[in-house]
Amino acid sequence: MVCTRRFCAKLVRVSLFVPCFVDQLTPKVGLATAKVLKRLGHDVEFRSAQTCCGQPSFNSGQWGVAREAAIRALGVFRGAEAVVGPSGSCVAMMRNFYPELLKGTPHAAEADDLAARTFEFSEFLVKKLGVTDVGAKFAKKVTYHDGCHALRELRLKEEPRQLLRAVKGLELIESEEGESCCGFGGLFSAKFPMISTAMVQVKGGALARTGADFVVSSDPSCLLQIGGWLSREGKPILPLHIAEVLANDA
Amino acid sequence: MDNSKAIFLKEATVNAADGVQRAFISKALGGYYTNRDLQKARYRDWERARDAASMAKWSAVNDLANVLEKFVNNFERNGGVVHWARDAAEARDIILKIAENAKAKAIVKSKCMTSEEIHLNDALEKAGFGVVESDLGEFIQQLRGEAPYHFVFPCMHVKREAISELFTKHLGTAPTDSPEELTMIARRHLRQLYVDADIGITGANFLVAETGQISITENEGNARLTAALPRIHIALSGIEKVVNELDDLSVLLPMLATAGAGQPMTCYNTLYSGPRKKGECDGPEEFHIVLLDNARTRLLADPEQRDALHCIRCGACLNVCPIFKNIGGLAYGTTYQGPIGSVITPHLRGLKQWNHLSGASSLCGACTDACPVRIDLHHHLLHNRRNAAKESPTLFDRVFHNGFNFVIKRPWLFATGGRIFRATLPLLQKLPLPYMGAWMKTRDLPKAPAQSFRDQWKHDHV
Amino acid sequence: MSDARTDIFARIREALKVKAPKPHLKAQTSSPKTSVAAKPWLPDGGETAEDSLLILAEQLAKLKAVLIRVPDHASAAKAFAELATTKSWKKVAYHGHELTRPLAATLTCEAWEADASFDKQKLEGSDAGLTTCESIVAQLGSILVSSRSSGGRALSVLPHVHVVIAEASQVVPDLGAALALVKARHGTDMPSMLSFITGPSRTGDIERILVLGAHGPKELFLILVG
Ligand code: SF4
Numbered sequence: 001m002v003c004t005r006r007f008c009a010k011l012v013r014v015s016l017f018v019p020c021f022v023d024q025l026t027p028k029v030g031l032a033t034a035k036v037l038k039r040l041g042h043d044v045e046f047r048s049a050q051t052c053c054g055q056p057s058f059n060s061g062q063w064g065v066a067r068e069a070a071i072r073a074l075g076v077f078r079g080a081e082a083v084v085g086p087s088g089s090c091v092a093m094m095r096n097f098y099p100e101l102l103k104g105t106p107h108a109a110e111a112d113d114l115a116a117r118t119f120e121f122s123e124f125l126v127k128k129l130g131v132t133d134v135g136a137k138f139a140k141k142v143t144y145h146d147g148c149h150a151l152r153e154l155r156l157k158e159e160p161r162q163l164l165r166a167v168k169g170l171e172l173i174e175s176e177e178g179e180s181c182c183g184f185g186g187l188f189s190a191k192f193p194m195i196s197t198a199m200v201q202v203k204g205g206a207l208a209r210t211g212a213d214f215v216v217s218s219d220p221s222c223l224l225q226i227g228g229w230l231s232r233e234g235k236p237i238l239p240l241h242i243a244e245v246l247a248n249d250a
Numbered sequence: 251m252d253n254s255k256a257i258f259l260k261e262a263t264v265n266a267a268d269g270v271q272r273a274f275i276s277k278a279l280g281g282y283y284t285n286r287d288l289q290k291a292r293y294r295d296w297e298r299a300r301d302a303a304s305m306a307k308w309s310a311v312n313d314l315a316n317v318l319e320k321f322v323n324n325f326e327r328n329g330g331v332v333h334w335a336r337d338a339a340e341a342r343d344i345i346l347k348i349a350e351n352a353k354a355k356a357i358v359k360s361k362c363m364t365s366e367e368i369h370l371n372d373a374l375e376k377a378g379f380g381v382v383e384s385d386l387g388e389f390i391q392q393l394r395g396e397a398p399y400h401f402v403f404p405c406m407h408v409k410r411e412a413i414s415e416l417f418t419k420h421l422g423t424a425p426t427d428s429p430e431e432l433t434m435i436a437r438r439h440l441r442q443l444y445v446d447a448d449i450g451i452t453g454a455n456f457l458v459a460e461t462g463q464i465s466i467t468e469n470e471g472n473a474r475l476t477a478a479l480p481r482i483h484i485a486l487s488g489i490e491k492v493v494n495e496l497d498d499l500s501v502l503l504p505m506l507a508t509a510g511a512g513q514p515m516t517c518y519n520t521l522y523s524g525p526r527k528k529g530e531c532d533g534p535e536e537f538h539i540v541l542l543d544n545a546r547t548r549l550l551a552d553p554e555q556r557d558a559l560h561c562i563r564c565g566a567c568l569n570v571c572p573i574f575k576n577i578g579g580l581a582y583g584t585t586y587q588g589p590i591g592s593v594i595t596p597h598l599r600g601l602k603q604w605n606h607l608s609g610a611s612s613l614c615g616a617c618t619d620a621c622p623v624r625i626d627l628h629h630h631l632l633h634n635r636r637n638a639a640k641e642s643p644t645l646f647d648r649v650f651h652n653g654f655n656f657v658i659k660r661p662w663l664f665a666t667g668g669r670i671f672r673a674t675l676p677l678l679q680k681l682p683l684p685y686m687g688a689w690m691k692t693r694d695l696p697k698a699p700a701q702s703f704r705d706q707w708k709h710d711h712v
Numbered sequence: 713m714s715d716a717r718t719d720i721f722a723r724i725r726e727a728l729k730v731k732a733p734k735p736h737l738k739a740q741t742s743s744p745k746t747s748v749a750a751k752p753w754l755p756d757g758g759e760t761a762e763d764s765l766l767i768l769a770e771q772l773a774k775l776k777a778v779l780i781r782v783p784d785h786a787s788a789a790k791a792f793a794e795l796a797t798t799k800s801w802k803k804v805a806y807h808g809h810e811l812t813r814p815l816a817a818t819l820t821c822e823a824w825e826a827d828a829s830f831d832k833q834k835l836e837g838s839d840a841g842l843t844t845c846e847s848i849v850a851q852l853g854s855i856l857v858s859s860r861s862s863g864g865r866a867l868s869v870l871p872h873v874h875v876v877i878a879e880a881s882q883v884v885p886d887l888g889a890a891l892a893l894v895k896a897r898h899g900t901d902m903p904s905m906l907s908f909i910t911g912p913s914r915t916g917d918i919e920r921i922l923v924l925g926a927h928g929p930k931e932l933f934l935i936l937v938g
Contacts, residue, residue: 185612228693471928
């Protein structure tokens with residue numbers, strides 16, 4: 001099932017996977033995601049029983065807690081045709097780490113099944129739907145930041161760029177330190193703030209040097225870190241989620 | 251707090267704030283990235299070649315008893331003497347005894363991280379043996395009285411001016427700012443040492459079971475000289491360095507050079523089988539190998555992380571690691587720095603004291619992608635964190651995660667908690683809270699929205 | 713207390729009781745030989761002898777080693793003598809071999825056969841070392857010397873310049889082929905040292921800046937006949 005045009009022949013019932021901090025801190029990212037999918041004609045639902053995927057606990061070594069969160073998520077998204085999340089990191093948690101967490105438990109098969117039905121937003125558009133032009137307009141200079149989970153756990157590099165290149169008026173500029181980590185790493189950024197800050201200095205500095213108006217990413221958590229540092233440093237470049245760019249059709 | 255963690259935090263804080271030094275390290279690595287990419291481009295399929303390299307090491311490590319046995323049998327047949335050391339102390343004793351029996355007057359060493367691991371130089375010096383490091387970087391670090399900064403590039407953090415001063419102080423040479431002239435000073439100084447030394451100590455990069463040879467990789471020629479001129483050659487190696495066949499090196503040697511230093515091959519890749527043979531004009535009369543366990547079997551016993559024993563010590567994971575680049579190699583306080591060091595040190599020296607290294611990572615995965623033998627490095631950091639949480643959970647983690655779990659299990663509580671959090675965020679930001687305060691010190695949080703996503707969605711969809 | 717060897721083997725056997733999963737290999741070949749399986753993935757060493765020579769020349773140039781190609785042995789001797797004059801060598805050590813002797817014979821400076829009367833101090837004072845080699849690896853620009861083909865261990869690394877005399881037929885495409893040749897030629901009676909030399913000695917230890925001639929030769933010449 002591949003369609004290359006803007007509107008897709010096959011319509012999918014999409015269940016939104018909205019990361020907990022997007023829900024609370026940057027709801028506009030979730031809304032933009034829904035908007036783009038709806039514009040393409042897909043049915044979009046939000047299952048309000050969802051909360052957090054368990055990644056903070058997983059990354060802190062608290063696999064027991066993370067396992068409970070994973071089992072909950074299996075229930076929340078049971079029966080969903082496609083689960084789409086605007087975060088490479090949280091999707092990687094479901095796709096790659098739920099199966100590892102639940103290996104050898106009665107939930108293993110369902111974890112594998114959910115992993116196969118779960119997609120990162122840009123991945124879903126390009127790889128699953130075969131859409132690159134979503135009919136967006138955005139006459140700005142942007143640079144793209146690859147979140148490490150999208151890049152290395154999900155192996156997505158070209159997909160978001162294909163989408164951005166198809167946006168009318170948008171100029172995409174690559175930065176130095178292209179594949180470098182922004183230094184967020186969840187609780188790492190608070191537990192080792194000096195290292196995390198040094199990392200965002202390297203990454204944020206390179207992004208700012210591109211002269212772009214916006215730094216775009218498929219990962220809202222990276223944008224929290226990068227945007228937070230850019231704001232503190234007073235750099236004239238703003239963080240923006242790729243869904244927000246694609247939602248722009250005015 | 252454990253001492254090793256306290257030192258780490260202190261060093262990391264100082265170094266991460268040192269923009270000048272960080273830029274220096276970044277610049278030093280710039281040439282490596284260019285050369286590495288050029289060399290990788292010559293591979294017709296680098297990713298598949300990584301498969302082959304990892305397979306070669308996997309098959310040796312997972313059959314270690316047989317492969318090692320075959321190696322020592324062939325090594326002995328070639329006329330070498332095999333010694334076994336369960337731990338660092340035994341390895342030091344073995345080498346000291348050889349030196350005593352030989353009544354050694356001068357010992358020359360080529361680069362060997364395993365000898366750093368067992369603190370061999372200290373032991374030799376305490377016993378009254380003079381020992382000189384011959385690898386330029388190690389020589390400089392020895393004069394500085396400092397551990398290697400990077401296990402492949404030992405003094406990459408030292409500026410030429412400091413090296414010039416060091417040489418003036420210790421060797422009495424005129425100051426210079428030319429790396430070439432500095433290298434020549436060391437060259438001239440060390441030459442006679444090879445000629446005079448009675449014992450040469452080297453490491454080993456690979457132990458070839460099929461032929462009983464050891465393989466040593468180096469650029470400078472100092473290991474060649476160390477194994478050529480002194481009367482006795484001692485090689486010190488971890489037991490995991492074995493490969494099955496000579497043929498395995500056809501993949502491992504070029505990949506070691508390309509991944510670690512951006513070279514097609516390291517300058518000298520040398521295979522030694524035994525002491526000088528009949529009809530040969532030079533070479534040592536005795537060839538010893540000390541095979542060291544020192545907790546490697548502990549790592550071997552963990553099938554999940556056993557692949558960490560595939561490591562060929564190329565250093566690629568350090569070169570791409572943003573943590574290493576920003577805090578520097580000395581902050582780790584370990585023999586092996588960077589991602590591989592953070593993975594294996596908890597196994598070799600204790601999880602409780604060294605788990606902070608596994609925590610000090612954003613888990614970006616650049617190391618795993620760089621590793622020529624496909625060690626699952628950043629996932630092993632997660633595994634260490636899990637094991638540590640099970641073994642000795644911190645109070646904060648227990649309280650925080652159980653509390654968090656209580657909330658996220660209840661969507662209504664999550665929604666309410668979120669509402670309170672957003673409403674009080676402006677206030678919270680002003681309080682000196684742990685963690686959050688640290689975050690806010692260098693970064694701003696976005697303004698909390700009045701409504702959460704779930705509130706807006708509900709509003710739009712009823 | 714049992715001895716260390718017994719203990720270590722016991723620990724290994726105990727540790728390996730639990731199997732580790734085989735690495736997930738995206739490509740599998742039926743050949744158990746690493747070099748055969750990996751050949752299509754590694755750097756190209758050339759399909760024909762001619763290809764290999766081209767690749768070799770390119771690799772050596774990048775390594776800052778000097779390739780001197782000559783049609784016959786007489787020209788090789790001439791080229792070597794010229795080298796000695798331009799570099800003003802005073803003392804040259806060489807490995808006694810039918811390929812090297814005619815070259816050494818053309819020298820006007822002192823030339824001594826290092827393997828016949830080995831003297832490490834004298835070797836240290838020699839300007840150049842002349843050796844033969846086992847084979848030459850086109851793929852990587854590596855020259856394989858051994859304690860047999862190269863007058864022991866030190867001759868190819870202690871003098872300031874290393875000159876190798878070889879025939880074009882000694883060029884093999886890749887490292888796998890060179891290692892196979894080693895086994896075929898020496899079997900279980902290996903020379904005590906075999907060394908793949910890839911360019912002149914070098915270091916980047918000071919600020920990662922490349923300097924040639926760290927401890928081994930600053931210059932490497934390959935005189936290739938045919
Ligand atoms: S872990 Fe991999 S990349 Fe790191 S030093 Fe070892 S072999 Fe090289």
